[in-house]
Amino acid sequence: MPRNNTIETSGATPRAKSTMKGVQSPASVMGRDLPNRSVVAPMSRVSATEDGHATAQMQRYYGDFARGGFSIVITEGTYTDGDASQGYDRQPGIATESQLEAWRPVAQEIREAGAVAIMQLMHAGALSQRGLKGQRTIAPSRVQPLGAMMPEYGGDGLYRPPTAMTLGDIQYVRDGFVRAAQRANMAGFDGVEIHAANGYLLDQFNTTYTNRRSDQYGGGPENRIRLTSEIVAAIRSGVPSEFIVGVRVSEAKVNDFEYRWPGGTDEAATIFTALASAGASYIHLAGEGRGFRDALAAGTEPYTALARRLTGLPVIANGGLGDPELANESIRGGYADLVAIGRAALTNPDWPRRIEQDAPILPFKPEMLSPSATIENSARWLES
Numbered sequence: 001m002p003r004n005n006t007i008e009t010s011g012a013t014p015r016a017k018s019t020m021k022g023v024q025s026p027a028s029v030m031g032r033d034l035p036n037r038s039v040v041a042p043m044s045r046v047s048a049t050e051d052g053h054a055t056a057q058m059q060r061y062y063g064d065f066a067r068g069g070f071s072i073v074i075t076e077g078t079y080t081d082g083d084a085s086q087g088y089d090r091q092p093g094i095a096t097e098s099q100l101e102a103w104r105p106v107a108q109e110i111r112e113a114g115a116v117a118i119m120q121l122m123h124a125g126a127l128s129q130r131g132l133k134g135q136r137t138i139a140p141s142r143v144q145p146l147g148a149m150m151p152e153y154g155g156d157g158l159y160r161p162p163t164a165m166t167l168g169d170i171q172y173v174r175d176g177f178v179r180a181a182q183r184a185n186m187a188g189f190d191g192v193e194i195h196a197a198n199g200y201l202l203d204q205f206n207t208t209y210t211n212r213r214s215d216q217y218g219g220g221p222e223n224r225i226r227l228t229s230e231i232v233a234a235i236r237s238g239v240p241s242e243f244i245v246g247v248r249v250s251e252a253k254v255n256d257f258e259y260r261w262p263g264g265t266d267e268a269a270t271i272f273t274a275l276a277s278a279g280a281s282y283i284h285l286a287g288e289g290r291g292f293r294d295a296l297a298a299g300t301e302p303y304t305a306l307a308r309r310l311t312g313l314p315v316i317a318n319g320g321l322g323d324p325e326l327a328n329e330s331i332r333g334g335y336a337d338l339v340a341i342g343r344a345a346l347t348n349p350d351w352p353r354r355i356e357q358d359a360p361i362l363p364f365k366p367e368m369l370s371p372s373a374t375i376e377n378s379a380r381w382l383e384s
Contacts, residue, residue, distance in 0.1 A: 022331030023324070024356060027071075029314040029337055030244050030281050032116055032190075034071035037331055038352045041286075041318050041340035042074045042120040042193065042248070044091065046153060047375040052079065052086070052093030053102035059109045061375050065345060066113030069352030072338065073115045075106070077122030077195050078184075081176030084138045087124030087200070088153040090374075094119065095176070100183040107188035118244060119184040120193040121177055125201025126162040126210070127255065129155035137162040138169055140205045141212040147255035152373045159255075170217065173201070174231050181235040181245070191244020192235065196228045197286045199253025206249070206271070208262055221263055221270040229278040236279035246316075247275050250286035268303050269310055276311035283307045284316040284340065304336045316340050322348075322364070324355055346378050 027034045040062075047058055065073045079085040079093045086093065093099045103119070110117040126139035129149050139162035149155020165173075181192045196202035204210040205217060206224045213219070217226055228247065235245050249271060251260045261267040275283060285304050295302040301309075304317045317336035321327040322344020330336045343364040345351055354361060368378045 022328040023339060024352075025331070027337060030191075031242055034116070034338075035114075036069065036071050036352055037338045038070050038327075038355075039072040039316055039338050039340040040065045040070045040074055040345050041342035042076050042195070043342055043346070044076045044088070044153065044373060045375050045378075046088065046090045046373050048090050048092035049102075050090060052091065052095070052099050054092050054099075054106050055102075056105070057375055058092070059106045062106055062117075063109035063113055064349040066110045066115035068348075068350030069356065070115055070341075070345070071352075072118060073110045074118045074120050074193055074340070077120050077200070078180070080121050080123055080180040081172070083172065083176075084125075084128070084136050085123040085173070085176060085201075086130060086135065087122065087127065088129040088155070090154075094121070094180045094183050094187070097183075100187050103184070103187040103189070111188065111190070116191070116244075117189045118191045118193050118246065119187075119189045120195050120248070121180050121184070122195040123173060123176070123201040125204045126159060127199055127201075127204075129153045138165050138173075139163070139201065139210060140165055140217060141210060143210050143212065145199070145210070145255055150254070152369050152371065154372070167215075170227060174227065174234060177231045178234045178238050181239055181243075185239050185243055191246060191281065193246040193248055193284060194228060194231055194235075195248055197248045197250035197284075199255050202228045202231070203250065203253065207253070207259065221261070221267045222274065225271050225274045229274045232275060232278040232280050244281045245279065246282040246284055247280045248284040248286055248318075249275075252287050265301075265306065268306060272307040272310050276313055280313060282314040282316060282337075283311065284318060285336075287319040302335050304330070305334060308334070308337070314338065318342065322351070322361065324361065 024036050027037050082095045107117045126137050126145045128137045142161055142164045144161040145159040148158055184192050205227050211218050211224055304315045308315045314337040316338045317330050318340035321339045322341050327339045341351055347362040347364050
């Protein structure tokens, strides 16, 4: 991958010169002084060892983003326990002491390059790509997921119906997130992000058609967001006060792009306020690039702006914000505090430097994720 002192232009489309004061402006959030408002979005890379250990290749990969000028680097989803949380083969974990030790040099690399290091904690639930390989899958209710498994993450065929979770299962999952966060802290990370988005386990609780429970974790949105809030509160009480505990939420899922919170603004408000009350350090809204444009065209308030107004927490917007003008608009318009860049960061790990220097942004190519979403495939494409 190109380092921050190498600005490539091959295949890039020049853009109009822009001051980009929004994204490039400094920020003071979560007790950190940041030189700009750019964040690396969590992206699964299928590049750990078979037993879930981070590698030297991952260390360099994440370090490149920090050297490229990103203020915050959020890792790929990292599984939290050894039971049913793993989503795909060669996914990194933070469920054991040896996995903790493997992450130490990654956190050190990010921080020494000047960025804040955040580990995303993830439980796949019913959307495990390992469903046909002997690992049981669990979910709030026994509902077969929509769609098919993802070949780029080793999946093949339809998802199988999961096992409905008992209260004991819920306690085990909650404890797994807490222990994982404590290990991330010991590994040198500045914080964690709870993955409650994109159709994975915690989002399965927060989604009407995958959560058919009749107990305190099912029914209205205040109950469906309960487990995520409990995890945030439990982590908050088990780590140092300066440790960051963020949450990523979304409406759409990797297997259902069209889902929207049925309660609209009222449901969103319930989710945001519950997370803030539990002690979240920030809210990360995935897929809101389209949401900005839709809301602005309709003259309504984007969910990111609603979250900022209701909670007073820093809000990270994600989704299509590799477009510098849209990223800038989201900050200048007061719709978000920070922007998380995903696919554009894969082709431009020095995205903030390019913005600063008015350099072209290289286009994303789907071939970077084919036949699998490994770091090797991305690097091979960048070198070609």
